[in-house]
Amino acid sequence: MTVIEQRGAYRPTPPPAWQPRTDPAPLLPDPEPYRVLGTEAAAKTDPELLRTLYAQLVRGRRYNAQATALTKQGRLAVYPSSTGQEACEVAAALVLKEQDWLFPSYRDTLAVVARGVDPVEALTLLRGDWHTGYDPYEHRVAPLCTPLATQLPHAVGLAHAARLKGDDVVALAMVGDGGSSEGDFHEALNFAAVWQAPVVFLVQNNGFAISVPLAKQTAAPSLAHKAVGYGMPGRLVDGNDAAAVHEVLSDAVRHARAGGGPTLVEAITYRVDAHTNADDATRYRGDAEVETWRQHDPIQLLEHELTERGWLDEAGIEAARQDAETMAAALRERMNQDPALDPMDLFAHVYAEPTSQLREQRDQLRAELEAEAESEGAHR
Structure with a gap:
């Protein structure tokens, strides 16, 4: 006899005592990506922080350009550029304390460098010279992860272990929109929420998983909405607004550090360059789409805000550019040396x-x- 056949055992609706484990309302993301630049909130931001973000964005853009050039010269086997996504990269590195851990994906070389890793060592894996290229423990940066989303469960495990030991550690794990379709993404978020692990998930939604647009990956209202299903807050932010990304990630890190558990942050951004130097992006997107996103460039947005408020002048802009050129020249010189x-x-x-x-x-x-x-x- 089945359960349904047993007299009085089948109920077409749950018993009255049923109730949600968690109120979903506070977990829902905003209906629109959160912004700071160009809004009244920008006046309340720290000018020094914005200038630091700006200098790092300029440096990061030059780093991307130089690394891409090195692939054409045969000095790098491959380089997944993060041009257009610099705001996410820089903010992810700057919101962490020294004892915290960063778990990057293969496109997050810029975040690794902004965290303090030597620019050449950060490229060593992509050059094919070493397993990682840098000591993960020195800067609390996990190896650049080429398999999609496999770094996410590692971040959760480290964060959970740190909490059990009583260590003041938060893990920030970065992943692309394509990685959100992997099983590791589900497992990591589920474990993190159940364990209330001090971890922050940053999804850089740059529109494409190589050539697959987001609409062919998920029917969810946003990737941030997926957080609700796991029982954690979801945040939606303009990924090209450096100030907004920094604020949202800072809030999420503070929440995790205080014992509030994980947060899923979706940053809406765009991959201006091809997936890698081996990709022909013209086969799946048009120039007009790329140009539209160039008008929402993270460097231009921040530079306009700073100059309009009198917080940055031409001398400051030139100083940032010169610093970036100095970094690029040193990177070029060192990468042109054959390693032993x-x-x-x-x-x-x-x-x-x-x-x-x-x-x-x-x-x-x-x-x-x-x-x-x-x-x-x-x-x-």
């Missing part, structure tokens, strides 16, 4: 305790290299 690479480094920093298979592979490669060296020596 040791093939045996392939086996370093893979496991804390190397596995038997890894040791076998290491010994095999060492034997092959020694045999090759002996062969070359015999022919001299």
Whole structure:
């Protein structure tokens, strides 16, 4: 006999005692992306903070341009540019304290550099020279993550462990709109909300998952609305408004640090450049669309606000540009130097305790290299 066949066991509606676990109203994002620049709220922002954001945006734009040029010169294997998304990148790095952790995706090189990682070391993975290129513990920056969204559960695990230990640590995990369609995205948000882990999820919605537009990925009103289903607040922000992104992320980080649990922030932005140097973006979007977004450029928006309020003059603008050029020149010079690479480094920093298979592979490669060296020596 099934449950439905049992007399009196089937109820067409839930019992009266049923009620939602969480009131959904406070979790819902604003109907429109939150903005600061061009609004009355801009007058209340710290001018020094805005000038710092501006200098970092200019520096980041130049970094993107220089790294893209390096791919054309064969000095980088690939570079996923974040041109147009600099406001999200810079704000994500600046809202964190020294002890906090940043979990970037492969497009978030600029955030990694803004966090303090050496510009050349941040590109080492994309050059193919090292597993990561930098020490994650030095700046509390996880490795650049190429698989989509796999860094999100790691961020939750670290944040949850920190809370259990009583450490004052918040993790900020960055992901693209394409990553929100991955299973790891669901698992991370679900665990984070259940555990009330001190983690902030920043989704940079740049319109496309390579060539797939957002409308073909989800029918949700916004990606921020997905937060409600997990029981955490969702925030929607203009991702090209550096002041707004910084404010929203700061609020989310403070909320997490105070024990309030996770927040999902969706930043509406746009990838001006192609997906990578190997992508032909003209096959799936038109020039008119790109030009429309160029009119909403994060650097221009912030520069206009600063100059209109008298908080930035021509000398300040030129100083920011010169600093960016100095950085680009140093990056160019260092990247044009051929690094001294040791093939045996392939086996370093893979496991804390190397596995038997890894040791076998290491010994095999060492034997092959020694045999090759002996062969070359015999022919001299």
